[in-house]
Amino acid sequence: MVSSEDVLAALRAHWDDIWELLDEPSRARLRELAEDTAGDPERVVRRIVRLVQAALPGGHPVLELFDDFVRYARGADGGRTVDSGTFNGTVIQAGVAGLLRPASALSDDTPPDDADDWLLAADSVTAASYRADGHDPADPDLIRLTDRQGTVRLPSFQFDGVSGRPxxxxxxxxxxxxxxxxxxxxxxxxxxxxxxxxxxxxxxLGTAGEHTLLAAARAEIAEW
Structure with missing residues (x-):
């Protein structure tokens, strides 16, 4: 049987592209659900799944798992035995609320209050489109900037224009x-x-002066 923990793991793995598929009312509803820590956690997860299901295209990698989760969920009150204290802390706080940090923030990379918007205005690709092209937007060696709407963007200068690789x-x-x-x-x-x-x-980048970049970065560190 598909568990709520399975669902949240799938949401975490595909979060960037799922968020891109949601319209603003759906995002707002997700934020409300994430803040509902007083409600029954199992029901909150089911509601999140149903909300996300409606936005997913056929063939999306999490759709079958979500369909199974909803199919086998029992009644409005749920038929599963759950340790509400453990479940509430693990699934809601570390799971759902963790996913929705941008509601206030989508990730730890959300713009600080004094962030320069010109950095977000630079040419970039979304994490969802980068993943769709077969690359890993979670690569720790890439710059990921989350804009004020919660979209994760990767500045385009980082990538080869032909292959798309860093x-x-x-x-x-x-x-x-x-x-x-x-x-x-x-x-x-x-x-x-x-x-x-x-x-x-x-x-x-791509010029004869490219070889000086690493030395300049080392000089930057030396000044810290």
Missing amino acids: LPVVVAVNRLLDADDDPWGVADWWLGSNAWLDTVPARL
Whole structure:
């Protein structure tokens, strides 16, 4: 039998593209459900599944699992025996609420209050479209910026224009500057003017000056 934990694991694995498929009323309803920690947790998960089901196209990888979950769920009050204290803490707080941090935030990468919107205005691809092209948007060596609508975006300068794969020099610099922990700071390094290079670092990608990028990143660290 498909459990609520199975459902939440599937939601976590496909969250970026599921969020992209939801309209704003559905997103608002999800936020309400995530805040319903006083309600029956099993029922909350069922309602989330039904809400998401309606937005998924046929053949979506989680659709069959969700269909099974709803098919075998019993009655409005649920027929399963659940340790409500453990379930409520594990599934609602760490699961549903964790997924919906952007309601206030979709991920730990949400824009800080003083974030420069020009970074979000730079050319980018959504995490959902990047995954659809067969790549991993959760790669820790990539910059991921979550906009104020909850959409995860990956600045396009990071990728080869033909293959779509991350550029090796970008991966090396992002790893050195720790893009996974500080995506906004590393995006600013790439897209802002750099005194050491006397240009915007991203402009050197694919040029003869590309070999200077890693040295510039090391110089940045030396100044910290």
